[in-house]
Amino acid sequence: METWLPSLLTETPELGFDLAIKLSRVAVKKTQPDEQIRLRLREVYEKDADALIASSQVVAINFQTVAAANGYWRT
Secondary structure, rough: OOOOOOOOOOHHHHHHHHHHHHHHHHHHHOOOOHHHHHHHHHHHOOOOHHHHHHHHHHHHHHHHHHHHHHHHHHH
């Protein structure tokens, strides 16, 4: 099994945000492994403002985790 998350450490906040998005996407894939079902569901939530806000909240929570792991990018 390939390790997809070797570390939460990133060089910049922007890369940290990208990692937060990846964490969120992987969580969805692991929760619903059937790609066809995910595609059908996407057709619903991509037009739903509340669902999009909720997904942004998940990314924000994951970004908080990554930021904390990186000491908020302070040296």
